[in-house]
Amino acid sequence: MKYLRLEVLKLRKKTRSWLGPILVFWLIMLAYPLTIEVSPKNLEIGFFSVLWIAILLSMMFATEDIFTEDYNDGYLEQSLISETSFSYLVGLRVLIHWLLIGIPISLLGFVFSLGTTENLSLSLLILPFAMMSSYIFLNLFVLGNSLSLNKGSVLGAIITLPMALPVLIVLGKSITAIQLEINYSGFIFLLLGSLSIIIVTIPIVVSFIIKAHLE
Amino acid sequence: MFDFAFNSIGEAIYMNGHGIYVWSVVILVLISLLSFFIGYNLKIKKLKKKFNESN
Amino acid sequence: MFQVERAYKFILYSSLIIYIVSLIWGLLFTQEDFVQGNSYRIIYLHVPASFLSQSLYISMAVASFVYIVWRVKLAAYLVISIAPIGALTTFIALTSGSIWGIPTWGTWWQWDARITSTLILFIMYLGLISLHSSFSNYEKADKLLSWLAIVGAINIPIIKKSVDWWSTLHQSASITLTDKPSIDPSMLYPLIGSMIGFFGIIISLVIISSKYQIFLREKNKSWIKEYV
Numbered sequence: 493m494k495y496l497r498l499e500v501l502k503l504r505k506k507t508r509s510w511l512g513p514i515l516v517f518w519l520i521m522l523a524y525p526l527t528i529e530v531s532p533k534n535l536e537i538g539f540f541s542v543l544w545i546a547i548l549l550s551m552m553f554a555t556e557d558i559f560t561e562d563y564n565d566g567y568l569e570q571s572l573i574s575e576t577s578f579s580y581l582v583g584l585r586v587l588i589h590w591l592l593i594g595i596p597i598s599l600l601g602f603v604f605s606l607g608t609t610e611n612l613s614l615s616l617l618i619l620p621f622a623m624m625s626s627y628i629f630l631n632l633f634v635l636g637n638s639l640s641l642n643k644g645s646v647l648g649a650i651i652t653l654p655m656a657l658p659v660l661i662v663l664g665k666s667i668t669a670i671q672l673e674i675n676y677s678g679f680i681f682l683l684l685g686s687l688s689i690i691i692v693t694i695p696i697v698v699s700f701i702i703k704a705h706l707e
Numbered sequence: 708m709f710d711f712a713f714n715s716i717g718e719a720i721y722m723n724g725h726g727i728y729v730w731s732v733v734i735l736v737l738i739s740l741l742s743f744f745i746g747y748n749l750k751i752k753k754l755k756k757k758f759n760e761s762n
Numbered sequence: 763m764f765q766v767e768r769a770y771k772f773i774l775y776s777s778l779i780i781y782i783v784s785l786i787w788g789l790l791f792t793q794e795d796f797v798q799g800n801s802y803r804i805i806y807l808h809v810p811a812s813f814l815s816q817s818l819y820i821s822m823a824v825a826s827f828v829y830i831v832w833r834v835k836l837a838a839y840l841v842i843s844i845a846p847i848g849a850l851t852t853f854i855a856l857t858s859g860s861i862w863g864i865p866t867w868g869t870w871w872q873w874d875a876r877i878t879s880t881l882i883l884f885i886m887y888l889g890l891i892s893l894h895s896s897f898s899n900y901e902k903a904d905k906l907l908s909w910l911a912i913v914g915a916i917n918i919p920i921i922k923k924s925v926d927w928w929s930t931l932h933q934s935a936s937i938t939l940t941d942k943p944s945i946d947p948s949m950l951y952p953l954i955g956s957m958i959g960f961f962g963i964i965i966s967l968v969i970i971s972s973k974y975q976i977f978l979r980e981k982n983k984s985w986i987k988e989y990v
Contacts, residue, residue, distance in 0.1 A: 643896045654917070664928075
């Protein structure tokens, strides 16, 4: 509980770190209509692809400096030797990033899709899909950024994006399924299953990687 | 099984218009393999030279 | 080390002979394909490379596992020696495939499952190489590289499956270990020969690049001074 409050405070104090990704998401969603001839039909064709990619990119920016500062000021080293398990701390930090960045972005995506498509059930379903995918992306980017710690986010992105592609494929397929009114619950379970595996494994792997950095 | 598939060398190079694709792939593969071999050999030679100088 | 040198020469020269003989056989002495015409002859260059591109990644992941668990230093050298060679084979597979695509599909690029996953594999190789090169501390770079190789190896089947599911157009594999091959024997033998030859060439490339890696890392040790 103590750590939870500490982590929330740390993220909230760095306004750029939590507001920045949300603004990036907003700007991408705003830029998309500007690139095409505006008509409701045109807008709907590419909207969901842009939405997923915008979520992906904003999650990338959200995790850009997730460990850098703590690495530089020695906090990581200190928490490695503390009695609380380090992977637990990593998982907590990801969770807080999701709560403060992932959920607002998912809500924003929902609002944007309300304005784009007239299919209300589709827009409503965007919400759980966006929430799950943003959590998965956050975890993946945390992994990439832990590998490329203090070497910039470009390297982390190169490493992580290939891993994120299957999630994008699932998201695209599920949108098609919803639009064609085929049974889509399988996709939700698929995402949920992979999310539950990722939530457990990635913090453990990340803690090993950060140990390798500090050795 | 071991008959020459073409009537002449020129035909073998041309391959009914597909020769340019086939032979460009051949050249590409040979050049890339060769450049790796040469590159590593040069690097090793450089390192060896350094050893000899430092000894 | 001297035995390795001899083995290296043996592997290199014998596989070169096998490769060149089966290439000449395949390119000039086999029948023209009924459907694809002469352009099918690219198979003798394309299939060996695409066959190895994934196996190299898997072998890299195995070496990484050995390094992470048992701390064998040589395994770490092997990992970073294989990475550029894996990238090379993947590059050969990609470019030869897209050149092959021009006469057969009429386009050099198709958004088809296997090509796309090979492209992703290529990017993953480049990511590995750039990760390793961005750290000046070799030991740290080795550890991080090994972790990434293992995570990537877990991901490869997932990526492959999902991309397969996303779309597929490519002709299915001509040679599988279980089924009867769907290719004429007169075309099959040179193909097998070129695969064996290419495999040997890649092995000798891996040997020479690990030799370079060992020289680079152990340059301050006394045994290497005696050896040189």
